[in-house]
Amino acid sequence: MSALLAEDLLNQMIPPLKSTDTTAKAARWLEEFHVNQLPVLVGRNYRGLITGNDLADYENPDTQLAELPLRYADAHVQHDQHFYRVMELAIQNRIQLVPVLDEQQEYAGVVTVSDALAAFGPVPGPAGQGSILVLTMEERDYSLSQISRYVEENNAKILSAHVVTDEHDPFRIRLTLRLNTDNMARITATLERFGYLVSAQFSGTAAVSEDEQDRFDALLRYLSV
Template identity: 75%
Template sequence: MPALLAEDLLNEMIPPLKGTDSAGKAARWLDEFHVAQLPVLDNRKYRGLVTEADLADFDDPETPLSELPLGYAEAYVRPDQHFYRVMELAIENKIQLVPVVDERHEYAGVVTIADALAAFGQQPAGGQGGIIVLTMEERDYSLTQISRYVEENNAKIISAHVAQDEVDPRRIRLTIKLNTENLARITATLERFGYVVTAQFSGTAVVNEDEQERYDALLRYLSV
């Protein structure tokens, strides 16, 4: 199966808002499309996401969105980025949809978490499984060694994706999909050997409050 890129998963049903649109219109669209965020554009340039919390601070429904201090201005992916990165960004920011922006910073569309999860479920060697995102120095990367630690906990890596860490160019980010949803012992083993676990997602085995928050953020779209 070819790699799924963000541009392959664009959701045509969720429209962007403009800075000239009103807070009232944004509130109606959030309700109509059953999402907690929507992208806001300025002449096709991506400005950020408007959220329900943003709108709660404005009593006048005619307030234009250009007057709101929007967040998530840096929460976007490029069209040619792998859908693993879409899921990572959603987990990191606890958002339901991820804007796709080209090199001119022009808006191309959004990928919803539902679409990303559906794409993930279509990958080979089925099963929901679990996802772990690791960061490490590039010189410390060895998929063979990481696989050994995973297999010591009676699990296997189904697929893996490596990307440059966008904060520190000397580090890499490794996203692995496992054939198990029980991640606690695996993450503990990886951390014991010096790997930094930056995010994890499992369909059923929520092991702590942080993972519960990530899990809730990912599945909120599906539960409306």
């Protein structure tokens, strides 16, 4: 199965702004492209995101973006990072799109969370159901049929799966699963008992903390962005 990397999901329809652009142009583009944020560049270097709230404090339409204190300068991913990192970063920062940098650390484009999730597959059923689970393991230990059996023993099913080589260890893989349940506790306990490392999860189970519940709710809301 092909990996879902940030560079594979770049949205070519959303352009960046330049630091020399004005607040009037930024406001016009936010409306025109139906987004809540846009990246701002100095040359090919990413400097941050401009939002509608940022523009509200500047009445002069000719104010250049270079004069504004941009936020989210650290909210970006590398071109070869997995799509779940895009979602995680977007949810942590409550942003709609995530800038992507290339090998030279220059701006390559943006990935929207809705594009990332659409590429992974539609969420079945009503909002609030379903979850995403990311496992890390030695490549020799990978068996989707075995993992599926552990999931099904806990009254759930794997709806889709993607495998990518771990960016930090070429002998390990990262497996991202979409499940048809939001009750992850027994599934993760079973998988961990058999030696699988759960490296990330987005779940609506009542057992998670309030912060984790907010993150999952945000993830589901992004599906309709």
